[in-house]
Amino acid sequence: MGEYLIKNGFVFDPVQGINGDKSDVALKDGKIVETTALSSGATVIDASGMTVMAGGVDIHSHVAGAKVDVGRLLRPEDKLFKSPKKTGKVSRVEMGYSVPTTFKTGYDYTRMGYSFVMEAAMPPLEAPHTHEEMRDTPIIDMAAMPVYGNNWFMLEYLKNGEIENNAAYSAWLMTATKGFAIKVVNPGGTEAWGWGLNCTTIHDPVPYFDITPAEIIKGLIETNEYLRLPHSIHLHPNNLGNPGNYETTLETLRLAEGYSPKSDFGREQVLHNTHLQFHSYGGDSWGNFESKAKEVMDYVNQQKNLTIDLGCVTLDETTTMTADGPFEHHLNGLNHLKWANTDVELETAAGVVPYVYGKNVKVCDIQWAIGLEIALFAKDMMRTFLTTDHPNAGPFFRYPRIIKWLMSKQSRDELLHSFKWADRVIAATNLESIDREMTFNEIAQMTRAGPAKALGIAHMYGSLKPGMNGNVAVYNINPEHMPADPDEIEKAFLRAAYVFKDGVMVSRDGEILATPPKLALWVNAKVPENAQVRRDIYEKFRKYYSVNLENYPVRDELAPNQRVIELDITA
Amino acid sequence: MKTVTLTMKNKPELILECNNVTPDAFAGKSLADIGRLEVYEGKFRAPLADYFEIAGEAGETAADTRIVMKGDCKRVKRIGQKMTAGEIEIEGDADMYIGGWMEGGRIHVKGNVDAFCGMAMKGGELLVDGDAGNYLGAAYRGDWRGMQGGLIRVKGNTGNDTATFINGGTIIVEGNAFIHVSTHGEGGTVVIKGDVEGRVGGQMVKGDVYVFGNIQYMLPGFKYMEDVEKEIDGTKATFAHYIGDLGERHPTSRGQTVYANLYVKA
Incomplete structure (x- = not known):
């Protein structure tokens, strides 16, 4: 997985309070990192005059x-x-x-x-x-x-x-x-x-x-x-x-x-x-x-x-x-x-x-x-x-x-x-x-x-803070020189100049370049053992459902890349 | 009007998709450029010139361009698709989708055509000297926007599902039709000069159907009103007038409920 330095773009990241400042975003090992964490071999993307989110x-x-x-x-x-x-x-x-x-x-x-x-x-x-x-x-x-x-x-x-x-x-x-x-x-x-x-x-x-x-x-x-x-x-x-x-x-x-x-x-x-x-x-x-x-x-x-x-x-x-x-x-x-x-x-x-x-x-x-x-x-x-x-x-x-x-x-x-x-x-x-x-x-x-x-996924998505998933979009629109024709706004957001997903460049000017593995997120909430509910589930499946209880859950092979969000409310 | 002649020289092994064979695509092009137009044989792309000998000259505009197709075009589909003007003459048989989504101009097929011809047509004229297959002048699968304008005339017979979802325009079949005529129709006129097996006007909301021969199995959703005298396509005759399909919703116009009309020669 490569390293990227997205340089000189106008960065908008409401989470960090960055509002159109000209700055750099760094990607390494699938994550957003501090620019100082990059090696000298990082690929530089010139985002000057563009919007980075x-x-x-x-x-x-x-x-x-x-x-x-x-x-x-x-x-x-x-x-x-x-x-x-x-x-x-x-x-x-x-x-x-x-x-x-x-x-x-x-x-x-x-x-x-x-x-x-x-x-x-x-x-x-x-x-x-x-x-x-x-x-x-x-x-x-x-x-x-x-x-x-x-x-x-x-x-x-x-x-x-x-x-x-x-x-x-x-x-x-x-x-x-x-x-x-x-x-x-x-x-x-x-x-x-x-x-x-x-x-x-x-x-x-x-x-x-x-x-x-x-x-x-x-x-x-x-x-x-x-x-x-x-x-x-x-x-x-x-x-x-x-x-x-x-x-x-x-x-x-x-x-x-x-x-x-x-x-x-x-x-x-x-x-x-x-x-x-x-x-x-x-x-x-x-x-x-x-x-x-x-x-x-x-x-x-x-x-x-x-x-x-x-x-x-x-x-x-x-x-x-x-x-x-x-x-x-x-x-x-x-x-x-x-x-x-x-x-x-x-x-x-x-x-x-x-x-x-x-x-x-x-x-x-x-x-x-x-x-x-x-x-x-x-x-x-x-x-x-x-x-x-x-x-x-x-x-x-x-x-x-x-x-x-x-x-x-x-x-x-x-x-x-x-x-x-x-x-x-x-x-x-x-x-x-x-x-x-x-x-x-x-x-x-x-x-x-x-x-x-x-x-509730702001710890992975929605910001350019170091540590976040390496998801970045670079749009070919300059906030300091807004186009006279509003259609240019639509064009810029429809086909981003560069798109990075988990640190991989997946699209450039609308052309798909790579299809890296993608995640399915789900929530596994551990609750106190509840015998009545267990029995209710068993009974309803026996009486009413057209499928057996054993055939009901999603098998793991249908979601090969899972990111399970674990909750424990018994603690 | 200038004429380009396409003569089949290498018969395709699979079916050839010729949606680029239209006066619109040919107009203003040299013969070499016409020869480079893309066609599909199955999933393979190839230039038109791989299959046809191309001669003559194209006009400046579509309206000024006439295309004549010679040789065995029985496995050539989509000729004249979406054409807006000009003329196409096919000297023998042709395959499916001839004149589909056509908006203007004229297509004359001297032989038979297969299914889906004149599909969702908006204007122009499609004349078939032989028989047509199923779905003549019908809507695309799933679509509720069928034929909206223009004229289709078939001198022979047609198959099933003629004029499904017809909204406007006229279809004249001089021979027989099998089942399903003007299903879901909401406008337009269909004339069958021969017999129809059955299911004429199912779920039809608006529009007219004329049948000169017999309808072997009449739908129960149509109700006899009276006998009327009409002149249709140059023939004067007395028809039994039915309205329907009574099982379907019907719009109102100026306080009057609008029904589809079915006229069967008395």
């Missing part, structure tokens, strides 16, 4: 597993005329657009300078295959969050107020699935979907289990803090995508009041609200649909124990996929395209529907504005992360375009005024009146330092 960290993206595969199967046309020919020497054929192949996913993230991606929803029963696919996604390190919010064990334990039992089950599930965090999707609502119902407020009782989403969310926060997990609960709240849902969102976020984080991994939040754009809608119909980004962000800004990610609409043709089964059925009723639905036994469900966010559709344009407003209203960018909920609101390779819109009022105004219904979109949103333009430091917070901290 740590490798990007994506907190929420659907890139591997069962529902991504359903998306690929459902949409052969997603590959039509959108699959570049094989170009590089080491890279393989790349295919697809909104649901790209594993190879294209790994390469495109790498080209944008990302080094860690969190798979946003892993149905526990599908964990072996999810890991198999993560293994086949080159270069980028990954982890996956098992979906909990409608799990029968959890519903029963929380109904009875048994936090310790729920924690013991959760720890077992995390280990069995090699999972990373507690993902909650439409708590209770997806289970209700099994009865053809939904929970659109946090007070709707779940059929049969007779527990409300509010009780589930509070119970899971308590479970998460009992287990002292690196990440907080990761919540997709109830009532996604409906006009007027911002009230549900605010009510949901208020559930976190009074809880404080208990974790040794540095996070400060107890609840992460993902793709907030989809949850910040006003009005009571698509006719008077409007932005409530300000109302939602006014609350988020005050609450230090919350983090959020954007879920920006990028105005592309894409594929929506979520464990929120009832929502996908509802969406199919709106656009009449294709619909796939999956039931995952005792655990969750999923739906997939293609969606075209049309540039001249008023509702889509308002959604686009809301995503940007959430970022622009945010006061603390260390708690606000850039996502598109890939591929739900747009494909992940549009992050550079979102960065352009956030950094350049000119670029977003040009688009806003080009809409067919521009006047109505402006009237229903705040975007036109916002002058704020993001700085490079804020972008580094939103795409690296912030998500790494919120995930």
Whole structure:
């Protein structure tokens, strides 16, 4: 493994408080080191006039597993005329657009300078295959969050107020699935979907289990803090995508009041609200649909124990996929395209529907504005992360375009005024009146330092501090001479000039140069022996599951390069 | 209009993908440059000139360029794909995807073609003197955006799945069609002059289908309204008018529910 000295770049590392200073970054043995630690044989990379950041960290993206595969199967046309020919020497054929192949996913993230991606929803029963696919996604390190919010064990334990039992089950599930965090999707609502119902407020009782989403969310926060997990609960709240849902969102976020984080991994939040754009809608119909980004962000800004990610609409043709089964059925009723639905036994469900966010559709344009407003209203960018909920609101390779819109009022105004219904979109949103333009430091917070901290992996990712994993992105853009054409911002972030992963140069100007081994991160939490939970697991598998308990866990060969985060709460 | 003639000299062992054989790709090029255009035989790339004798002269623009294909093109696919103007004449048979995604101009095939011809066509004209295979004028697999404009005329028969997801344009089959005509249709016109085995207009929301012969198995989702007199493609006739597919959602226009129309010659 070579040594590299990345010289004279404008370095942005919010963790160290380096804000565009001209300095050098050194790489050796796969890690970031002090420049003095290099030998004289180090390869020098001239980064003068360029921007240097740590490798990007994506907190929420659907890139591997069962529902991504359903998306690929459902949409052969997603590959039509959108699959570049094989170009590089080491890279393989790349295919697809909104649901790209594993190879294209790994390469495109790498080209944008990302080094860690969190798979946003892993149905526990599908964990072996999810890991198999993560293994086949080159270069980028990954982890996956098992979906909990409608799990029968959890519903029963929380109904009875048994936090310790729920924690013991959760720890077992995390280990069995090699999972990373507690993902909650439409708590209770997806289970209700099994009865053809939904929970659109946090007070709707779940059929049969007779527990409300509010009780589930509070119970899971308590479970998460009992287990002292690196990440907080990761919540997709109830009532996604409906006009007027911002009230549900605010009510949901208020559930976190009074809880404080208990974790040794540095996070400060107890609840992460993902793709907030989809949850910040006003009005009571698509006719008077409007932005409530300000109302939602006014609350988020005050609450230090919350983090959020954007879920920006990028105005592309894409594929929506979520464990929120009832929502996908509802969406199919709106656009009449294709619909796939999956039931995952005792655990969750999923739906997939293609969606075209049309540039001249008023509702889509308002959604686009809301995503940007959430970022622009945010006061603390260390708690606000850039996502598109890939591929739900747009494909992940549009992050550079979102960065352009956030950094350049000119670029977003040009688009806003080009809409067919521009006047109505402006009237229903705040975007036109916002002058704020993001700085490079804020972008580094939103795409690296912030998500790494919120995930509890800031000891490995998100900074250029010596000792961190050797993940560095060098972008061909000069913060002291910003290009007159905002499109240059997008170009620079789409194809980094140099990308290093664990100290290896993996990409240069978009060409993949190497595909070194990549890691799967997961959390192994040791909890006190719990005979009841063990028996419950045994009984449920015997009675209800279609697989044997012995065949359920992820076998080691499916995750050949594991980085296990060990926790011991018995101590 | 200037003409380039391609004569097959080395028949490919595998299927030859000729999406570069269009007036758009040829226009303004010398014969040598045309010969260097890339084609695929299976996974192998090769220049067009490896397979064809190339003669004549290309026009300055696509509209001013005519391509004549001679020899055995039975295993040549994708001729005229995405073409916007000009003319192509294929003197014998051709393989799949002829005139796929075509936007303008004219293709005349004197023999038969295989499946997926005129796929997702937006404009122009595709004329086949012989038979066409399955998926004539259909949408690409999985896509909901089928034929949107233009004219396809097949003098012989066609196979299954004609005009799937048709949205606009006209398809005329002078012979028979087998099963699945205008499935998921949401516009456009399909005329079958011969017989159809069945499944005409399944899940069809909007658009018209005319059948001059018999439909052996009628779908239950269509309801008879009345007999009407119509002139179709130069022939006047009385048709039984059905609306459907009643099992499907239907849009409204000016307060009226819009149905797909199926006309079967009475």
